Structures are given as structure tokens and as C-alpha cells.
Amino acid sequence: MAETPLTDRIGPERKPPGLAEYRRAGGYKAVDKALRHLSPEDVRNQVTESNLRGRGGAGFPTGKKWSFVPQGDDAPTPKYLVVNADEMEPGTFKDRLLLEGDPHQMIEAVILSAYAIGASQAYIFLRGEYVTAARVLRQAIAEAKDAGLLGHRIRDTDFSLELHLHMSAGRYICGEETALLSALEGRRALPRTKPPYPQAAGLWGYPTVVNNVETLCNVPHIVAHGGDWFQSLSHTDDGGTKIYGVSGRVRKPGLWELPMGTTAREIIEEHAGGMRDGYRFRGLLPGGASTDFIVAEHLDLPLDFSGLSKAGSRLGTGTMIILDDHTCPVGMCLNMERFFAQESCGWCTPCRDGLPLVTATLAAIEAGRGRPEDLDLLEQHTRLLGMGNTFCAHAPGAMEPLQSALKHFRDDFEQHIREGRCPYR
Amino acid sequence: MLTEQEHEVLAQELERYPDRRAASIDCLVRLQESRGGWLSDETLADLAPVLDMSVHELDALATFYNRLNRRPVGRHLIRVCDSVSCWIMGSDAVCAVLRERLGIDLGCTTPDGRFTLLPTQCLGACERAPVLSIDDKQYTDLRADDLDAILADHD
Ligand SMILES: Cc1cc2nc3c(=O)[nH]c(=O)nc-3n(C[C@H](O)[C@H](O)[C@H](O)COP(=O)(O)O)c2cc1C
Ligand code: SF4
Ligand code: FES
Numbered sequence: 001m002a003e004t005p006l007t008d009r010i011g012p013e014r015k016p017p018g019l020a021e022y023r024r025a026g027g028y029k030a031v032d033k034a035l036r037h038l039s040p041e042d043v044r045n046q047v048t049e050s051n052l053r054g055r056g057g058a059g060f061p062t063g064k065k066w067s068f069v070p071q072g073d074d075a076p077t078p079k080y081l082v083v084n085a086d087e088m089e090p091g092t093f094k095d096r097l098l099l100e101g102d103p104h105q106m107i108e109a110v111i112l113s114a115y116a117i118g119a120s121q122a123y124i125f126l127r128g129e130y131v132t133a134a135r136v137l138r139q140a141i142a143e144a145k146d147a148g149l150l151g152h153r154i155r156d157t158d159f160s161l162e163l164h165l166h167m168s169a170g171r172y173i174c175g176e177e178t179a180l181l182s183a184l185e186g187r188r189a190l191p192r193t194k195p196p197y198p199q200a201a202g203l204w205g206y207p208t209v210v211n212n213v214e215t216l217c218n219v220p221h222i223v224a225h226g227g228d229w230f231q232s233l234s235h236t237d238d239g240g241t242k243i244y245g246v247s248g249r250v251r252k253p254g255l256w257e258l259p260m261g262t263t264a265r266e267i268i269e270e271h272a273g274g275m276r277d278g279y280r281f282r283g284l285l286p287g288g289a290s291t292d293f294i295v296a297e298h299l300d301l302p303l304d305f306s307g308l309s310k311a312g313s314r315l316g317t318g319t320m321i322i323l324d325d326h327t328c329p330v331g332m333c334l335n336m337e338r339f340f341a342q343e344s345c346g347w348c349t350p351c352r353d354g355l356p357l358v359t360a361t362l363a364a365i366e367a368g369r370g371r372p373e374d375l376d377l378l379e380q381h382t383r384l385l386g387m388g389n390t391f392c393a394h395a396p397g398a399m400e401p402l403q404s405a406l407k408h409f410r411d412d413f414e415q416h417i418r419e420g421r422c423p424y425r
Numbered sequence: 426m427l428t429e430q431e432h433e434v435l436a437q438e439l440e441r442y443p444d445r446r447a448a449s450i451d452c453l454v455r456l457q458e459s460r461g462g463w464l465s466d467e468t469l470a471d472l473a474p475v476l477d478m479s480v481h482e483l484d485a486l487a488t489f490y491n492r493l494n495r496r497p498v499g500r501h502l503i504r505v506c507d508s509v510s511c512w513i514m515g516s517d518a519v520c521a522v523l524r525e526r527l528g529i530d531l532g533c534t535t536p537d538g539r540f541t542l543l544p545t546q547c548l549g550a551c552e553r554a555p556v557l558s559i560d561d562k563q564y565t566d567l568r569a570d571d572l573d574a575i576l577a578d579h580d
Contacts (some may be wrong), residue, residue: 090508090547128454128492129548131561164441169450169490172546186442186449188489204443247510247551254552289509319551327513335512339546 003233004257005221006214006241010101016136019143022104028149030223031111035157038223040071043116047219049227051239055094056084056175056212057287057316058393059238059305068199069117069207080208081119082184083110083216085126085133086168086175089288090339091321094243095213097255099126099133102217103140107163109216111149112223114161117209122163125180128170137165172343176392177210179345190347191392214243235261238304242315246272248322249279255319261302264294264320280325283408287316289336290397292404293323312404328424329409330416333402334362340398351395354385358402370417379406427471431459435475445476450486452476453493462502463494491546499534499541501579504558507544510551519555520544522569526576539580 009017009025017025034043048063069079083106087095099106110122126134141163144150152160171189173179178192181203202208218240222230231239238260244267245255251273258267264284268274275281283293286303292313294301301307308314323332341355358381361374382403385395406413415423427435438451452475456468469483476483487493505520520531527535527542534541550556553565557575564575 087549088546091510091551092547093549093551096549127549129545129558129561166441166451167454168492169454169486170492170546171490183450184447186446186486188485245552247554248513253554285509321510321513321551324513332509332513335507335509339508343546 002241002259004241005233006098006105006217006243007101007257009105010097014101016101016103016140019104019140019147022102026224027104027220028108030220031108031149032155034112034115034223035155035159040116040118043112043219043223046222046227047116050218050222050230051227051234051237052215052218052222052230053238053305054212055214055242055318056177057089057290059315062211062215065199065211066113066117066209068197069209070200071118075118076206077118078121078206079117079119080203080206081110081114081117081122082177082180082203082208082210083122083124083213084175084177084180084210085124085130085213086180087127087130087213088170088172088175089290089317089319090336091247091285092245092288092317092319093247094245094255094317094319096130096133097243098213098217099130100136103133103136104144105217105220106137106213107140107144107150108220109218110163111154111161112219113209113211113216115159116219117207119209120160120162122161123184123203124163124165125168125174125184126165127168127174134165134167141165171345172339173345173392173394176394179392180210181208188345190345191394193391233259234304235259236302236304236307238306242303242318244271244303245319246322247319248284249276249324249327250274250322251276261304261307263300264303265299267303267320268299268322275322275324278326281322282325282327282329283323285316285321285323285401286313287318287320289321289339290400291316292400293408294404295408312407313400326424328366328422329405329412330362330366331422331424333405334359334366336401337362337398340394344394345392348391348395350385351390351398354381355395355398357381358385358398365413365416366422368416368419368421370413372417374417375406375410375413378402382406427475428459431456434459435472446478449476449478449483450490453483453487453490457493462498463496497534499538501540501559503540503542504545504548505531505542506546506548506550506554506556506558508547508551510547511554511556514554516555518569519557519567519572522572523557526572540576 052062053059174189179189183189198208283295294311298311337359346352382399387396438448
């Protein structure tokens, strides 16, 4: 059996382990080890060597992200660590498992990561709908405080850390890391110009690291077992395991922690039980609504941060959404573009005005009122709203499923226009 | 006017941040909870001096965030997920049944003030789609026949 460090203590009928149980399973040993025997720089080096890359969607190397945080006596203080637990990417439900299932793992991850970058204040930015996660986290934070694992002079060392929970009032753009900082400061969640990057000037102008829940949960295991061990868990060069998910018309939708670089075919056929009777596979979005479709010929590519570029796509959050042969690809794009249009923060014109136009065009095609030139209009917009033309990655993300659908499912779009109706109804 | 209890709740929220504005969103959420699920002009006016912010700044937040309601809502808030995985698994049909049973459109409240029906974004339970929540309790793997029993649980 492959190792599953992130989910070992999580099971469908299991309650989240309390402090005592978490400790019995080896929990908080990495904190003791790091605080007594490792310097912050040692921890940063371990994370760099492990080849851990961000699980929030963009896959940025975590050690490299941390290396931009100013260190030494002249570094501005306080420094902040922020856990991105906003998880609003449609089709994504992996961070929830980690938060609800093993809250102490999250807290241990925060302690170690804050130690590594020298942060004395940490926030978990949790989406408002995750009320169960909020309950178990609050309880675990209280337990950790009582045990001297959080607060002033942790474990009688010079390291102190406050951990706070912030419940988001809800908006997809809050997940974008600079918008998230605006929200934490009590403002509208508008993204900020980069540079300066948050590591240099983030929350209230101080050095800040924002990492995804799943990214950080790997850190205790890396500190406990080393970067080489972490790298060995993976089938590819990107270290570790990955929590993969499947939703859509498969027999057993769900989540599985598997070696990084597992193929979509293995996940769908062996873990998700294959397609439901009467449904055929047509394509999938590998990691949430803002990734490009891949199709049958790509099913044997390793799902890691570089493997999908051959298929013109990317791993994203690693929770895939399956398109079956009874579901209209045009309707599916319409659903997603409507979401992106609604969730645009409205700051920059291409996104604020472009996404509603794209949505209206798709709605017309879906309703049988499309014109042949509409496909050119859509294609043009996938470029106009692409990377570099908008203030943040929201609109470019929105264009990924659309541009790939226009490529892989072009016949469907053309048939809608030609026949003046949706052939799936 | 803020009650004493509300003052206490707001003080708890203010503790977690280095400045008052930072607590504004949490404070709006908490006051919404204690005041029937929505934020009136009066509520914003009550909160503004506590945070040293203007009513207009608070309004800018209240109209931006999805979970803040600037209009009255019913006793129970139904949120139906209309994001992509739920859509594939039939959220349109769930929504149609709810609208028919409640006799209202999305965004509206039943005349008896019992339910407000809202669409929502992915609730993070896509493996059990379609999904809805009532007052943040989730109902998953929905079938149209389940809905009457779920509604009957809330009066
Ligand atoms: C529109 C938008 C929404 C995002 N939503 C999330 C989210 O909900 N959770 C998350 O971890 N990252 C999200 N991200 C990515 C973050 O900006 C950021 O890259 C990530 O939190 C970094 O963490 P990582 O390096 O550990 O992956 C989003 C990005 C964009 C552009
Ligand atoms: S791309 Fe969209 S979400 Fe991002 S800043 Fe511009 S308007 Fe806001
Ligand atoms: S799409 Fe409905 S819960 Fe995720």
C-alpha cells in the first residue's frame, strides 16, 4: 500500500482526533523536533528539498515562495502566515476533508510553517459555509493553546505564535491571495498589484505568506521524515501525495490520497468505479472550473504540475469534474461562465464587461439563438481576457474551460447553431 | 442602538485584529446573526461608530459579500448549489421543484416569512451532488422526492 500521510487519521465514520489521540499517532512530534533541534532555515531548506508545490491551484514551489520573506534582525515585524481555506473553486472539496477530518494536523502545519518564516501571527481564512470545519478548528485551537502549543513562548522556546480564525463572508475572489488580504483587512476583496508581493508587503504592509490548506498540511510530515522521503512518495518530480477528487457521473465520486502523478485513468477506473451504467466519458476538467478540458487521449498522462501541459491543461486543485455523454458541453460552459461573471470583483474592465458578454453569447447558443460568428467572438474573448490582459488571474482562469471546450467539443457548438436548439434536451 | 450583548460580541471580534476596520466583516456577520438575518440601515448606523467607519464604507462591504444580506430574509435561508458538479447531477430540477413548492422565484421570500430561496456557489460537497443548505446545514445526494420532507423539518 502506498503511504497516505495526509489522510491516515481521517475516515468516513471517524471523529476528528482530539489532541491526545493526535499525539498518540505521532502528532506534534515534528514541532518538538523543529523547535528544539532545527533552525527556521533548516525547516525552509527541508521544504525546498522536498519539491513541495502549492496545492491551491497554481503549483508554485513552496520553499521558493518562503525564500522571499525577509529574514534577520532588520526584517519588518510582525510577519504573518495566512492559510487559504477559502475553497470556493467549483468542483473542489479537498481542503474541507483535511480541515474537518484532522484539525490538529492543520495547526501543527501552521506552527511549523510560521516558525520557518518567522511569523508571530497566523490567520486561517475559512469560507463561511464550512461551519463544521470552523467548529472542529475552534476546539482544536483551544486545546492546542491549553497545551502550550500556541501562544507565548511555545514549549519554553523563544518562539511565540497567535492563531486566529476568520470566517469569510463569501466571494470567490477572496481565494485570490491578494484579494484575500484585502478581505482580512476588512475591505472589499479586491486584488492588489504585484509587486510588491505579499512576502515583502502583505497584511497591513508586513511580510505575509499565503498558502493553501493542503500545501501546508504536508509540512509536518516533511519535517518529521525529511525531503527525500517526501519526494519518494511521488511518481514524478513534484514531491508528495495529492488528494485527488472526482465528481460527476461516476459510480463512486469521492476523494483519494494517491502518489502525485497518478493518472486520471487509474483514478476514474480504479477509485471512482468507472462511469455509471449508461454514461460514457467525454472529457474532464482536471482541477476545478478554471482548468482546461482534457479528453480520452490524455487519460494516461501523469496528473502533476507539468504532465498536463502536453494536453494544454494544468492540475489546478486536482479535483476533477467529469463530462459525460448525456451532459451538454455548451450548457456546462454556460454554467461555469455565469459563475465567473457573477463572481468577478468588477475592478478591471475586460473581466467585468467581458465575462457577461461571454455568458450572454453562450446562453444564446444554448437556447438555439446562436450565430456562426458567435464562435469567433467567443474565441476572441478567450484571448482578450487571457493572462496579462486583466488585473488578476480570475478572468484568465474563466477562459480555460471555454477555450478548450471550443477545441475539443467544437461539433457540439456548431450543432447548436446549425439546428437552432440544444441537442441534449 | 446596540444591546449590551451585541457590544460584547463585537468586542470579541475586535480582539483578533490589530485595527478596528479589520474586524468590520466579522462584526457585520455577527450583527446579522443577532438581528434576524439581515443588515438594515439602522444596523449599519449602529455599527459605524464602533469601528470608526462611515455607514457608506460598511454598505460597500455589505453589498459586496455574498453572505451579507441587505434586505429582509425569511426564518430559514435555503441555498441551492448551482455550480458545475451539482448542475451536471441535476440541480436545475431540484431548484424547479423548490420554486414550485414554495411558490416563489430565486431571491424571494415566501409571503409567510418562512423561507428565502437563494442560489449559491459550490458548497464543497460535489461528490454528493446535488447539494443544498438550509441555515448552513447541508443536504446532499438530493432527489426531487426528498425535498418535501426536508422542507417539513423547518417551520
Ligand atoms: C480567482 C482565484 C481564486 C482562488 N481561490 C483559491 C482558493 O479558494 N483556495 C486556494 O488555496 N487558492 C486559491 N487561489 C490561488 C491563490 O491565489 C494562491 O495561489 C494560493 O492560495 C497559494 O497557495 P499555494 O502556493 O499553497 O498553492 C485562487 C486564485 C484565483 C486567481
Ligand atoms: S480579473 Fe476580474 S476578478 Fe480579477 S481584478 Fe479584474 S475584475 Fe477583478
Ligand atoms: S458544485 Fe455543488 S457542491 Fe460543489
